[in-house]
Each structure stands twice: as C-alpha cells, then as structure tokens.
Amino acid sequence: MLEIKNLTKIYKGGKEAVSNLSLTVNTGDICAFIGHNGAGKTSTIKCVVGIHDFDKGEIYVNGMSVKEKPLECKQVMAYIPDNPDLYEYLTGIQYLNFIADIYGVSAADREQRIKEEAAAFEIEAALGDLISSYSHGMKQKLAIISALIHKPKLLILDEPFVGLDPMATLHLKNRMHALCEEGTAIFFSTHVLDVAEKLCNKVVIIRGGKLIAAGDTKDLTDGKSLESVFMEVIKE
Amino acid sequence: MIKQVLTLSKVQLKSLFGINEVLHTKDKKKKQSFALLSVAYVLVILMAISYVGGLAYGYHYLGLGDIVPMYLYTILSILMLVLSFFKAGSVLFSMKSYDIMVSLPVTKSAILISRFVTMYVTNLLFSLIVMIPGLAVHIWFAKPGISFYIISLMAVLFAPLLPLTISSILGALIKGISSRMKNKTLVETFLTVGLVVVIMVGSFRMGPKTENLDMEALKELIGTLTSALGNIFPPALWYHQALQGSILHFVLLLGIPALIFTLFVWILSKRFTEICTGLNATYAKHNYKLGELKAEHVLLSLFKKEMKLYFSSSLYVTNSGIGYILAVLLAGAIAVMGVDSLAEFMEMPMFLPLIHKVLPFVLAMPLCMMSTSACTVSMEGKTFWQLQVLPVKAKDIYNAKLLWNLAIAAPFYLISVVLMLIGAKPALSDALHYFLIPLVLLAYCIVLGLACNLWFPKLNWDNEAQVVKQGAAVLVSMLGGVIAVIVPAVLAIALQPASYAVYYFVVEAVILVITGVLYYSITKKELITISR
Numbered sequence: 001m002l003e004i005k006n007l008t009k010i011y012k013g014g015k016e017a018v019s020n021l022s023l024t025v026n027t028g029d030i031c032a033f034i035g036h037n038g039a040g041k042t043s044t045i046k047c048v049v050g051i052h053d054f055d056k057g058e059i060y061v062n063g064m065s066v067k068e069k070p071l072e073c074k075q076v077m078a079y080i081p082d083n084p085d086l087y088e089y090l091t092g093i094q095y096l097n098f099i100a101d102i103y104g105v106s107a108a109d110r111e112q113r114i115k116e117e118a119a120a121f122e123i124e125a126a127l128g129d130l131i132s133s134y135s136h137g138m139k140q141k142l143a144i145i146s147a148l149i150h151k152p153k154l155l156i157l158d159e160p161f162v163g164l165d166p167m168a169t170l171h172l173k174n175r176m177h178a179l180c181e182e183g184t185a186i187f188f189s190t191h192v193l194d195v196a197e198k199l200c201n202k203v204v205i206i207r208g209g210k211l212i213a214a215g216d217t218k219d220l221t222d223g224k225s226l227e228s229v230f231m232e233v234i235k236e
Numbered sequence: 237m238i239k240q241v242l243t244l245s246k247v248q249l250k251s252l253f254g255i256n257e258v259l260h261t262k263d264k265k266k267k268q269s270f271a272l273l274s275v276a277y278v279l280v281i282l283m284a285i286s287y288v289g290g291l292a293y294g295y296h297y298l299g300l301g302d303i304v305p306m307y308l309y310t311i312l313s314i315l316m317l318v319l320s321f322f323k324a325g326s327v328l329f330s331m332k333s334y335d336i337m338v339s340l341p342v343t344k345s346a347i348l349i350s351r352f353v354t355m356y357v358t359n360l361l362f363s364l365i366v367m368i369p370g371l372a373v374h375i376w377f378a379k380p381g382i383s384f385y386i387i388s389l390m391a392v393l394f395a396p397l398l399p400l401t402i403s404s405i406l407g408a409l410i411k412g413i414s415s416r417m418k419n420k421t422l423v424e425t426f427l428t429v430g431l432v433v434v435i436m437v438g439s440f441r442m443g444p445k446t447e448n449l450d451m452e453a454l455k456e457l458i459g460t461l462t463s464a465l466g467n468i469f470p471p472a473l474w475y476h477q478a479l480q481g482s483i484l485h486f487v488l489l490l491g492i493p494a495l496i497f498t499l500f501v502w503i504l505s506k507r508f509t510e511i512c513t514g515l516n517a518t519y520a521k522h523n524y525k526l527g528e529l530k531a532e533h534v535l536l537s538l539f540k541k542e543m544k545l546y547f548s549s550s551l552y553v554t555n556s557g558i559g560y561i562l563a564v565l566l567a568g569a570i571a572v573m574g575v576d577s578l579a580e581f582m583e584m585p586m587f588l589p590l591i592h593k594v595l596p597f598v599l600a601m602p603l604c605m606m607s608t609s610a611c612t613v614s615m616e617g618k619t620f621w622q623l624q625v626l627p628v629k630a631k632d633i634y635n636a637k638l639l640w641n642l643a644i645a646a647p648f649y650l651i652s653v654v655l656m657l658i659g660a661k662p663a664l665s666d667a668l669h670y671f672l673i674p675l676v677l678l679a680y681c682i683v684l685g686l687a688c689n690l691w692f693p694k695l696n697w698d699n700e701a702q703v704v705k706q707g708a709a710v711l712v713s714m715l716g717g718v719i720a721v722i723v724p725a726v727l728a729i730a731l732q733p734a735s736y737a738v739y740y741f742v743v744e745a746v747i748l749v750i751t752g753v754l755y756y757s758i759t760k761k762e763l764i765t766i767s768r
Contacts, residue, residue: 011262013261052764071627081621087622088548089544090544094544103626110531111526128524129521130520
C-alpha cells in the first residue's frame with residue numbers, strides 16, 4: 001500500500017533530513033515508525049502526504065506515484081499531524097462536513113460514520129461548538145474522526161496518542177486493529193515504544209534520516225523488549 | 237522592571253517586519269522576498285515624503301507656514317490613531333504567547349509595556365516619515381532657532397503615546413462590546429469601520445478652504461486654523477505654543493501624554509489577565525445533537541470555508557472592506573453633490589473639464605485599494621497543511637478564494653457604479669465604460685492580490701496584523717493596484733484621445749490580458765511549493 005524507495009529530502013540550506021530511505025507497508029499492516037527527535041520521521045511522513053516535496057527517490061501509494069498522481073494518492077489516504085492545527089473558525093461538525101465534501105463522501109455515509117466515531121470518542125455534544133474552544137485532546141479526536149470519514153486505504157499518523165485521554169487511546173487502538181482487519185494499512189510515528197510493541201506487526205527504526213532497522217515486530221525483538229532493541233540499534 | 241521590559245521588547249521587536257527571520261533563514265527565496273518588500277517600502281516612503289513635503293511647501297506658498305508644524309502634528313496623530321486602532325486590540329490583548337509569558341517571572345506591566353513597545357516603534361518610524369520631510373521644508377523657509385529642533389524632536393518622540401492610549405482604549409471597548417454579541421466579528425468590524433469613517437470624514441473637513449484669499453483673510457485664517465486644530469487636538473496647540481517659546485506648553489506637550497499613558501498602563505496592568513481572558517473567551521454550548529447532514533460540491537464547500545475564514549477576523553474584514561465602503565461613500569457623494577461640486581469641494585477645480593473622463597478610474601481607486609485575496613493564503617497560517625494533504629486541485633482552492641473576494645466586492649461595486657451614473661450622468665457611449673473600467677480593474681486587483689500572496693506567502697505569524705496589515709503581499713498588491721489605476725487615468729488626461737470610447741476599450745483589453753496572464757500563472761502554482 002505504501003512503498004518508499006530511496007527517499008532523500010534535503011531542506012533549503014542543505015540539511016539532509018532523510019537519506020536514501022526505503023520501506024514498505026502492506027495492506028493490513030500496522031507499522032510503527034520510531035526514532036529520536038529530529039531523526040527524520042515527520043519529514044518522511046510529510047513527503048508521503050504531500051506537504052513536502054522531495055529531492056530523490058519515489059513514493060508509491062496504492063501503486064501510484066505521489067509525484068505523478070498526487071490527488072489520486074491523497075484520495076485513498078488520510079493523515080493526522082502531531083499537532084492538530086484545524087480550522088478554529090469552524091465548528092466541529094462544519095469541519096467534518098468540509099472534509100467529507102472534499103473526499104466526496106455521501107451524506108448518508110458521513111452521517112453514519114460521524115455518529116459512530118463521535119459517540120466512541122465522546123465528542124458528539126461538542127460538535128456544534130467552534131474548534132477554537134476545543135482542548136488539544138478534543139482537536140486530536142476531531143482530526144481522527146475526519147481522517148476516518150472516507151474509509152482510507154492508508155492511514156498515516158504522526159504521534160497520534162499525544163493528548164488523548166485513556167478512553168480515547170483505547171478506542172483508537174481498537175479502531176486501528178479493526179481497520180487493519182478491513183484491509184487498511186497504518187503507518188504511524190511514535191515515541192511510546194510500549195504501545196508500538198503491542199500494537200504493531202511491523203517496526204521501522206531510523207536515525208539521522210537513515211533506516212537502521214526494519215521488519216516484523218516479533219522477528220526484530222526476538223523475545224526482548226522493543227525498548228531494549230531500540231537502545232541497542234541506536235547505540236550501534 | 238526596566239530590564240524585564242527590555243528583554244521582552246527585544247523578543248517582540250525581533251518579529252517586527254520579519255527582520256530576524258531573514259537574518260537567520262537559509263532560504264534564499266525568503267531573502268529575495270524581503271529585498272523586494274524593502275523596495276516596495278522605500279517606494280511607499282518616497283511617495284509619503286513627496287506628499288508631506290509638497291503639503292508643507294503648499295502651506296508656505298500660501299503664507300500659512302506658521303501652522304505647518306502643528307498641522308503636521310495633528311495629521312500625524314490622527315493617522316497614528318487610525319493605524320493603531322486597527323491593530324491595538326489584537327496586539328495588546330492577544331492570548332498567543334501570553335500563556336508562556338505569564339508563566340515567566342515577569343510582571344504583567346512588563347508584558348503589557350513590551351506589547352506597547354512594538355506599536356510605539358512602528359508609530360515612531362511612521363512619525364519620522366511624516367515629520368522629517370514636512371519639517372525640513374518648514375526649516376528651509378522659516379529658518380528657526382535651535383529650540384525648534386529640540387522641541388520638535390521631543391514632540392516626535394512623545395507623539396505616539398496619546399494616539400496609542402486612545403486607540404487601545406477604543407480597541408478594547410470595541411472588543412469588549414463585541415465579545416458579548418453572538419456575531420462578535422461582525423459587530424467588531426461594524427464598530428471599527430464606523431469609527432474610522434467618522435475620524436476620516438472629521439479630519440477631511442479639518443483642511444483649510446483656500447478659495448478667494450487675500451492677505452487679511454489669510455491672517456484671519458491662520459488664527460482660525462490654529463484654534464481649530466487646537467480644539468480638535470490640544471497637544472497640537474501646545475506644540476505650536478511651545479515653538480512660540482512657552483515653557484508651560486512644552487511641559488504640557490510632553491507631560492500630559494506621558495502621564496495619561498502611564499496611568500493607562502498602570503490601570504490596565506491591574507486587570508490585564510481578566511481583560512485578556514475575557515476578551516478572548518470562547519463560549520461552548522456543548523449540547524449538539526447530530527441531525528441530517530448534507531453533501532455539497534467541492535467548490536461550494538471551499539467557498540463557504542473562505543467565507544468563514546474571512547469573517548473570523550475583524551481586522552481582515554475591516555482592512556479589506558474599508559476600500560469598498562469608501563467607494564460607496566465617494567459614489568454617494570457624487571450622486572448627491574454632482575461631479576462638479578465634488579471636484580470643487582475637494583479643491584481640484586483644475587480637473588473639472590476632464591474629471592468626467594477619468595471618473596471610472598476615480599471610482600476604481602478605492603475598489604482596488606485592498607483585496608481580500610492579498611492575504612487569503614497567509615491567513616491560512618498554521619492550518620495550511622490541511623489544504624496540502626486534501627485531494628483537491630490547487631486551482632479549485634484558488635478559484636474559491638478569488639470568487640469569495642468577488643462576492644464581497646460585487647455589491648459595493650454595483651451600488652457605487654449605479655450611484656456614480658446617477659451623479660455623473662455620462663453619455664450613453666461612456667456609461668458602458670463606467671461599468672467596465674472599475675470591473676476589469678477590480679478583477680485585476682483581486683487576481684493580482686492572490687498572485688502576490690502566492691509569491692510572498694507568510695504562514696508563520698503570531699498575530700494576524702502581521703499578514704493583514706504588514707505583509708509583503710498586501711503592500712505589493714496595493715502598489716500594483718494603484719499603479720494600474722493611476723497610469724491609464726494620467727494617460728487619459730495627458731493624451732486627451734480623440735475618442736475616449738476607443739481609449740477605454742484599449743485600457744480594458746490591456747488590463748484583461750494582464751489579468752489573464754496573472755490568473756494563468758496562479759493556476760500553475762502547486763501547494764506543495766509553499767512552505768512555512
């Protein structure tokens with residue numbers, strides 16, 4: 001579903017944020033993307049979702065190049081940023097309607113999906129309020145609902161659990177599992193190694209923009225904790 | 237506390253005009269944009285200098301030289317009042333960075349004063365641009381003594397204090413009143429525009445009427461004007477009296493603004509937190525029940541989003557709306573007074589024979605002063621990522637932004653053109669162009685605004701005033717708009733073509749072609765190439 005081939009991203013001023021990175025996330029995978037602060041996780045994600053241009057390599061979503069067919073790629077994926085800067089001048093429901101309109105979701109489908117997710121994230125009563133009145137966690141919940149509204153084939157999340165309350169965290173984990181069973185691929189960055197270990201069937205570790213370890217979580221950890229594996233490979 | 241104010245002010249000043257960003261960025265494009273913006277600023281400054289210098293020269297030429305310093309001082313104070321008034325509320329009472337600052341071991345007064353410092357510095361620069369050329373001309377004619385220089389220097393340094401205080405009080409009052417209303421942005425905008433129109437009309441009526449003057453009348457006029465200016469703005473009279481050698485008025489000139497400002501800061505600092513949180517409070521009902529939802533076309537959905545973005549900021553609405561309101565006021569004045577009376581009233585009788593021919597351009601001027609499109613991309617700010625990741629063509633987003641600007645301008649355009657036709661009563665052959673010239677210029681300015689914003693996007697801002705009032709895109713598009721209106725108007729007067737109908741057609745065709753080229757260049761701009 002997501003294939004990154006020899007990706008290199010150099011920022012203006014010459015800083016190489018991502019260097020010759022290659023990875024694959026298949027349908028049904030939940031893949032954790034791990035690394036230090038400034039390792040290049042967000043830069044990679046932003047290249048995939050169309051926020052950043054990149055210098056070398058290729059990115060394919062559902063078999064389509066993001067450079068050649070950006071709109072088609074965006075149509076099948078959804079992205080939730082680490083800091084949910086949403087349109088504060090809209091109400092929650094106006095925001096969800098706007099996103100649904102852009103993705104071409106029918107009125108009946110959006111109604112049903114919003115109802116289900118809003119109830120699960122306990123946010124329905126707040127949907128009539130302006131987003132500017134929302135807490136960080138509420139914005140995060142709204143961003144998650146908006147990402148699920150068009151049933152994406154590829155879900156990309158940058159630090160999705162930051163700011164979520166325990167109930168919402170549990171619901172998001174359950175939704176991620178359910179989505180994978182339905183055939184969605186999930187690629188998310190995180191610093192919470194415990195969650196990554198329990199939730200993901202795949203792990204990718206990067207350092208200084210370069211891939212240093214990748215594979216099935218079980219194979220990579222081989223009986224050890226993901227935390228200790230991460231410390232080992234980072235030190236090497 | 238002085239150390240705290242200095243430290244906080246240093247941080248605030250670093251964001252002024254984006255100088256710090258340019259000094260530290262490795263992005264060449266940002267540096268080029270800054271260089272271009274500097275050129276635009278220099279152009280505006282040169283225009284201001286020549287206008288103020290010409291004004292001072294004109295007064296001396298008419299024998300009214302004595303009132304030049306106080307006249308400049310009054311004009312400057314009114315301009316500072318209007319300019320600060322637009323942004324005082326949003327700069328002083330902004331909650332952005334307030335949380336971090338208030339958690340630091342600094343006093344609230346220090347936070348408050350540091351916020352004033354940014355506005356003071358901007359106003360001081362503005363004072364220098366207005367006062368130096370005007371006073372230079374005055375010095376050239378009057379050859380005053382050393383005391384003139386000292387008093388004027390002190391007057392300029394203290395000049396921003398009173399307008400800043402008044403505009404802050406008015407800004408806070410308007411924000412306070414509107415924050416209790418349901419449609420608070422609209423109420424805030426309405427009150428702001430209303431007050432600005434009152435100040436502008438009031439200051440316009442302040443100017444001297446110079447027809448049929450003889451020496452006796454002149455002497456009388458100086459006395460009348462001095463007391464009139466003194467009535468409008470007493471510090472201007474104190475400045476005048478100080479220049480005549482009155483130490484008491486010199487003390488008043490510096491002491492009263494300083495005292496009022498200090499008192500205001502002291503009172504405000506006592507309730508700063510309550511005022512900030514009160515004015516920026518958002519009310520959540522938390523009782524929404526999901527009903528039937530409706531699907532809409534992408535372009536309509538984007539258009540509605542633009543509408544909500546526009547009405548989310550009273551500063552944005554006020555800044556772009558003031559030109560449209562002025563167009564209606566101008567056309568209304570033409571309808572009521574007739575073109576000839578208006579030209580006489582505005583002391584431009586020399587243009588009387590040709591004014592009918594340039595009237596469509598005169599109306600186009602306020603319509604083209606400011607487009608909402610000139611900062612619509614920048615206004616997306618930190619939410620710009622959202623547009624980048626959505627499966628929507630950049631062209632659709634741009635079209636929605638252009639259409640929204642057109643929708644906002646259209647009623648004002650139509651009303652003002654109809655009013656102008658009523659007042660000007662042009663020949664049938666000209667009437668068509670009374671419609672078309674402002675329309676093509678309006679379309680050009682809207683497209684130019686968006687093009688400028690795509691050339692100079694600023695998504696990293698703390699306060700919307702940085703993009704709505706100080707953004708490079710706004711300045712460049714305003715210059716581009718003014719030039720597009722003035723050049724054909726001046727050519728119409730200079731060339732006096734045999735057929736004005738043909739001339740108008742040529743102008744319309746040229747503007748349309750330029751607009752088309754600009755629009756084409758816009759549609760080629762990918763969202764991914766715009767970064768924070």
